[in-house]
Amino acid sequence: MPMWKSIVKTFNYYLNRKNLPPFWKNYKETLKGIKKKDIQHSKFVVFDCETSGLTPKTDRILSMGAVTIVNNEIDIKNSFERYLEQDIYSRESAEIHGLLRNGKYTKHSEEEVIKDFLKYIEGAILVGHHVGFDVGCVNYALKRMGLPKLKNKTLDTGVLFKKTKHELYAELHNKIYSLDEVCDELNIQKKDRHTAYGDAFLTALVFFKILGKLNKNKDMRLKDLFYVPKIKY
Amino acid sequence: MKNSLAERILDFLKTYPPFDSVSYSDLYKLAVETKVIYVDKDETLYSQGKPAKEHFYIVNQGAIRIYRQEGENTVEIEICDEGDVLGLRPLIVNENYNVTAKAYEESIVYGIPIKTFNQQFENNAEINKYLITRFASNSPARFSQEDNNTIFADYKRTTQTDYFSSKIENLTTPAAWCSYKDTVQHAALKMSDEKISSIFILQKEHPIGVITNKQLMHTIATGKHDIKENVTRIMIAPVITASPDVSIAEAQIIMLKNKVEHLCITQDGTPESKMLGMLTQQEIVASLSNNPAVLMKQISRARSISRLRDIRQQLNQLLRRYIDQKISFTHTSTVVAELNESINQKAVELSLSDFTKVPPVNFALFSMGSQARKEQLVPTDQDNGIIFENVADEKLEETRSIFIELANIITKNLHTIGYEYCPAEMMASNPTWCLSRKEWQEKFKNWIHNPTEKSILLSSVFFDFNFVYGQKYLIDEMSNMVYSHTPNNSRFFMFMAQDALKNPSPIGFFRQFLVDQDGAHKDQFNIKQRAMMPLIDAARILTLHHNLIGINNTAERYYKLRELEPQNAEVYEACAYAFKALLKFKTKNGLATLGEDDGKFIKLETLSKSDKVKLRRCFKPIKSIQELLTVRFQGII
Structure with missing residues (x-):
């Protein structure tokens, strides 16, 4: 009975919302009014997750990396880099990201890392390359902690990159760009690829360059960034 | 907490002085505190007169x-x-900034906090040594030039030269030289190779004499001496020398006193020290006067891309001065276009000498768009392509990849000089625009015989092309082909005309200017798209229709059309005039906003009332020519 299900769901939702922990409420509070800021004063958190696979629901986050951009600056000291304790582990993905189950890094529980991350993204707009996947992974982690989904606005550099393309190449608007391709086209040296912090930093550089291209006249508004243009031709 | 990004910053820092002499752990502390800063083109990092920030870069x-x-x-x-x-x-x-730092192109800089820097390195001898030499030399202290003190290095020029205080150091050019044991013939060959009118004779790096063109005429051409004789037999000695520290005014007085046209610059100013280069009368005149003939000569003698960049900047000044002095705009645009073309040719020449491979077959580089029409006064983006001689099918891709490699060097160098990359990537480095003779012919044929909206968009750029460098016959053949295929192809003309008519007259119903409604240039008037493109497009299609080969310039096209169609002389005349006026508007605006864009976006509020009236007057011919096109080409079908 789908209707019954949805009633239970709604009921649970309100019940849950009341009992949300204080750190969640704090986090949510900081997100108010961020839409009204201009680009210069907005806080962007560029992040990337390395995961045990490509299914957010069943796979786990192995490591997270993030940097904060405010006013075209990244503060290295204030970067985010965490490695997670693993139950689920896949041999295939280890070949990509090189994270072993018992690697040399200091590790933390998923709950700790997610809490830290929520603190880190307070008042921020999330940026990532194909950000939907990374947000999805975090959301499932949140769900396991009995928390709702992330509330931040998100920007996908894969989509933003297409906006910089000349309309002559409209056919490219249907293409899906990998981070490697974007870096090549924007002339960014690739380094530490397939590590969470490395990809987050590369994506931040990509974001800088895209923003520079889109905002040549310094009059772009924050909401223009979220606008996806219609395709001509 | 681990910070891998800091390690990454560290990896970069440790390859450059002064950080190359610092221990890993010290550098790590510095790297952690670093900020990564993105500056867009023309954005300011710090400005003159402002108090110092907490970071250096x-x-x-x-x-x-x-x-x-x-x-x-x-x-x-x-x-x-x-x-x-x-x-x-x-x-x-602890001073205010005495210079301004602005991004020349989009850049990423690392900001390093001075506080941490001081804490870590106060007692580091290596670092202190570095700082002392940096500040003491007070010369442009680029890392890249520091270990480069060869005497033949290309010099850097400040664009504004002050006669009394500027040191001649900046004007010093590389000098040709030979050993005192060489023969006259050897010396003359060297002069001819380096296209230089004088050569210095060195003994252990010290100049002992000089041979000039004039001297060769007097001694060799007259038959008094044989070309196999030793250089010391005919050289003029002693050499007039000066130190690099004297001012331009002083140097000129030395020249006048000794009745010579060049000075040999030596380390301590006497003939008994190492030669650094030479200073010619010409360089002094050039630095002070900035005239086209001198610029042309400088272009032909430039030996590096950075030198060409300086010349291109001088050219902008020349252009600005011509416009301020109200020198005939036709003359101005011709002069600038010629110089521009020479800069482009020279850039290709220099790129070729940097290129490690040898082009396997004949090729030619051509320009398109405004540069090909010789209407590019303020540098805009580069539009260019490469055509190479046919090769066997199995060799095609290999050949193309070599030319693309070359094109990459060329486009990068052009970018350094000041020509932006083409946003639509219509550049020879794009495999689509780097084709063999056969491929280009097929491409053009396809555009002409199977026109589609997109191909017309492309062809409107491509049908204005102009030879830049290489084998000219390839380009000539291409344009002949275009003109032999277009006649009586009414479908092609119809498409072209439709495209030319797609920009309506720039004045709205209430005689207000039609401005951009949204996007980056909201409320600005796009003079190129709204006013100039209709005239350019119309001129192109009409000349193609008349099969006029070899005229690319829009104004000239209209003048030629005026001769061919006396019945429409008035319209064409008006179009030519309007086009020149609009180009002047755009150029002026481009100079005022140099670096932002090429001036195509005009902020209406900056225009005076009389300028607005003038602009409007230019729009009338657009309407007339569009009517003419409609009648002539829409009727064909």
Whole structure:
């Protein structure tokens, strides 16, 4: 009975919302009014997750990396880099990201890392390359902690990159760009690829360059960034 | 908490002085505190007169231009690129910035906090040594030039030269030289190779004499001496020398006194020290006068891309002066276009000498769009392509990849000089525009016989092309082919006309200007798209229709059309006039906003009432020519 299900769901939702922990409420509070800021004063958190696979629901986050951009600056000291304790582990993905189950890094529980991350993204707009996947992974982690989904606005550099393309190449608007391709086209040296912090930093550089291209006249508004243009031709 | 990004910053820092002499753990502490800063083109990093910030900078990617404002004048100091440290001195000596740093192109710089830097390195001897030499030399201290003290290095020029205070150091050019044991013939060959009118005779790096063109005429051409004789037999000695520290005025007095046209610059100013280069009368005149003939000569003698960049900047000044002095605009645009073309040719020549491979077959580089129409006064983006001789099918891709490699060098060099990359990537480095003779022919044939909206968009750029470098016959053949295929192809003309008519007259119903409704240039008037493109497109299609080969310039096309169709002379005349006026508007605006774009976006509020009236007057011919096109080409079907 789908209707019954949805009633239970709604009921649970309100019940849950009341009992949300204080750190969640704090986090949510900081997100108010961020839409009204201009680009210069907005806080962007560029992040990337390395995961045990490509299914957010069943796979786990192995490591997270993030940097904060405010006013075209990244503060290295204030970067985010965490490695997670693993139950689920896949041999295939280890070949990509090189994270072993018992690697040399200091590790933390998923709950700790997610809490830290929520603190880190307070008042921020999330940026990532194909950000939907990374947000999805975090959301499932949140769900396991009995928390709702992330509330931040998100920007996908894969989509933003297409906006910089000349309309002559409209056919490219249907293409899906990998981070490697974007870096090549924007002339960014690739380094530490397939590590969470490395990809987050590369994506931040990509974001800088895209923003520079889109905002040549310094009059772009924050909401223009979220606008996806219609395709001509 | 582990910070891998800091390690990454560290990896970069440790490859450049002064950080190369620092221990890993010290550098790590510095790297953790670093800020990564993105500066877009023309964005300011710090400005003259402002108090020092907490950070100094090292360029990670891109280039930062350093300059000083002296009253009205802007004095260019240097351009810092990867690995150069900047903005350090004011922090150490606690002063305000005495220069401005602006991004020359989009750049990423690392900001390093001075506090941490001081804490870590106060007692580091290596670092202190570095700082002392940096500040003491007071010369442009680029990392890249520091270990480069060869006497034949290309020099850097400040664009504004002050006659009494500027040192001649900046005007010194590389000198040709030969040993005192060489023969006259050897010396003459060297002069001819280096296209230079005098050569210095060195004995252990010290100049002992000089041979000039004139001297060769008097001694060799007259038959008095044989070309196999030793150079010392005919050289003029002693050499007139000067130290690099004297001012331009002093140098000129030395020249006048000794009745010579060039000075030999030596380390301590006497003939008994190492030769550094030479100073010619010409260079002095050039630095002070900036005239086209001198610029042309400088272009032909330039030996590096950065030199061409300086010349292109001088050319902008020349252009600005011509416009201020109200010199005939036709003359101005011709002069600038010629110089521009020479710069482009020279850039290709220099790129070829940098290229490690040898082009396997004949090729030619051509320009398209405004540059090909000789209407590009303020540098805009580069549109170019490569055509190469046919090769066997199995060799095609291999050949193309070699030319693309070459094109990559060329486009990068052009970019350094000041020509933006084409946003639509219509550049020879794009495999689509680097084709063999056969492929280009097929492409053009396809455009002409199977026109589609997109191909017309492309062809409107491509049908204005102009030879730049290489084998000219390839380009000539291509244009002949275009003109032999277009006649009586009514479908093609119909498409072209439709495209030319797609921009309606720039004046709205209430005689207000039609401005951009949204996007980056909201409320600005796009003079190129709205006013100039209709005239350019119309001129192109009409000349194609008349099969007029070899005229690319829009104004000239209209003048030619006026001769061919006396019945429409009035319209064509008006179009030519209007086009020149619009180009002048755009150029003026482009100079005022140099670096932002090429001036195609005009802010209406900056226009005076009389300018607005003038602009409107230019729009009338657009309407007339569009009517003419409609009648002539829409009727065909």
